[in-house]
Amino acid sequence: MPELPEVENYARDLKPLLVGRRIQAVEVLWPRTVATPSVEAFVQGLVGRQIVNTDRRGKYLLFPLDDHRTLVVHLRMTGQLHLAAADAPTDPYVRLVLRLSDGQRLYFRDQRKFGRFYLVDDPAQVLGRLGPEPLQDGFTPLDLFNAVQGRRAPIKALLLDQHIVAGVGNIYADEALFLAGIDPRRSGGSLTLAECSRLHACLRRTLAEAIREGGSTLGGSSLGNYQRPLGVQGRYQLRHRVFRRTGQPCPVCGTPIQRVKVAQRSTHFCPRCQGHYRVGDADEEG
DNA sequence: ATAAGGCCCTGACCGC
DNA sequence: TGCGGTCAGGGCCTTA
Numbered sequence: 001m002p003e004l005p006e007v008e009n010y011a012r013d014l015k016p017l018l019v020g021r022r023i024q025a026v027e028v029l030w031p032r033t034v035a036t037p038s039v040e041a042f043v044q045g046l047v048g049r050q051i052v053n054t055d056r057r058g059k060y061l062l063f064p065l066d067d068h069r070t071l072v073v074h075l076r077m078t079g080q081l082h083l084a085a086a087d088a089p090t091d092p093y094v095r096l097v098l099r100l101s102d103g104q105r106l107y108f109r110d111q112r113k114f115g116r117f118y119l120v121d122d123p124a125q126v127l128g129r130l131g132p133e134p135l136q137d138g139f140t141p142l143d144l145f146n147a148v149q150g151r152r153a154p155i156k157a158l159l160l161d162q163h164i165v166a167g168v169g170n171i172y173a174d175e176a177l178f179l180a181g182i183d184p185r186r187s188g189g190s191l192t193l194a195e196c197s198r199l200h201a202c203l204r205r206t207l208a209e210a211i212r213e214g215g216s217t218l219g220g221s222s223l224g225n226y227q228r229p230l231g232v233q234g235r236y237q238l239r240h241r242v243f244r245r246t247g248q249p250c251p252v253c254g255t256p257i258q259r260v261k262v263a264q265r266s267t268h269f270c271p272r273c274q275g276h277y278r279v280g281d282a283d284e285e286g
Numbered sequence: 287a288t289a290a291g292g293c294c295c296t297g298a299c300c301g302c
Numbered sequence: 303t304g305c306g307g308t309c310a311g312g313g314c315c316t317t318a
Contacts, residue, residue, distance in 0.1 A: 001310090001312080003312095059313095074312080076312055076313075077295085077312065078295090110295095111295085112295045112296055112297085113295050114311085114312070152288080152289080162312085169311090170310095170312090264290085265311070266310080289317100290316105291316085291317080292317100293314085294312105294313100294314100295310105298310095299307105299308085300306105300308080302304100302306095
């Protein structure tokens with residue numbers, strides 16, 4: 001499932017492959033992939049346009065065009081973008097194809113059909129009230145503290161809330177909470193400023209490491225798993241400390257990793273390292 | 287405003 | 303072998 005690091009890798013990898021290319025034709029194989037405008041207007045709006053940049057905001061990919069409109073893409077759970085020659089073998093999971101001026105095609109594969117494309121005048125139409133970018137200077141420990149103050153929802157759920165911070169999904173929420181030594185089930189409002197500072201630092205560290213490692217590819221190369229545009233897999237899954245490591249020893253203390261449900265999401269944590277109390281914290285919860 | 291639950295989707299997996 | 307039920311979950315929508 002592509003989160004911030006995977007989407008960032010897409011934006012970086014696609015830049016030299018797409019910038020300057022013109023879209024010659026668009027094939028929409030699963031109409032609901034196009035969120036806005038209508039499929040007809042989407043195709044007409046893209047044909048003939050040149051892609052002038054590739055960017056990312058949260059988990060959204062942004063492709064600014066030469067007419068100052070923007071193609072926005074969200075991969076959701078199983079969406080993949082890959083670039084291949086026109087004669088690539090047919091694939092039943094391809095939902096949308098951009099034919100490019102250099103003869104290459106950008107294929108959007110999406111097993112579960114959750115991914116969405118938007119063609120808009122202003123990306124803000126799609127991005128709405130997305131929270132701050134976690135790796136940018138504008139996002140401070142105090143911002144995180146203020147955002148979770150007074151909230152009863154578990155801190156894990158708040159990290160997944162894109163209004164609080166943009167781009168964090170299930171993998172990196174679990175990994176960051178582990179590094180910060182915070183129990184994912186604790187209410188946001190129970191976190192001290194010191195804990196929020198630690199979480200802020202650990203979140204950044206996790207995301208930056210994952211970007212460097214090319215993101216996380218779960219379950220090998222099988223259907224619907226993240227791959228980079230030329231088919232390369234990520235490496236960060238090899239560094240996961242808790243995510244999908246239920247029953248395996250904690251890399252710090254050896255205690256078996258536990259799996260629980262938090263906010264309807266499977267959640268992995270070390271019951272010892274992420275206990276309710278840590279020296280130095282004025283923890284309000286029992 | 288917040289929190290919780292349903293919905294969209296399909297393939298893998300489990301138990302009988 | 304076959305089949306029904308369950309799970310996975312991001313974002314958006316509805317409900318309290």
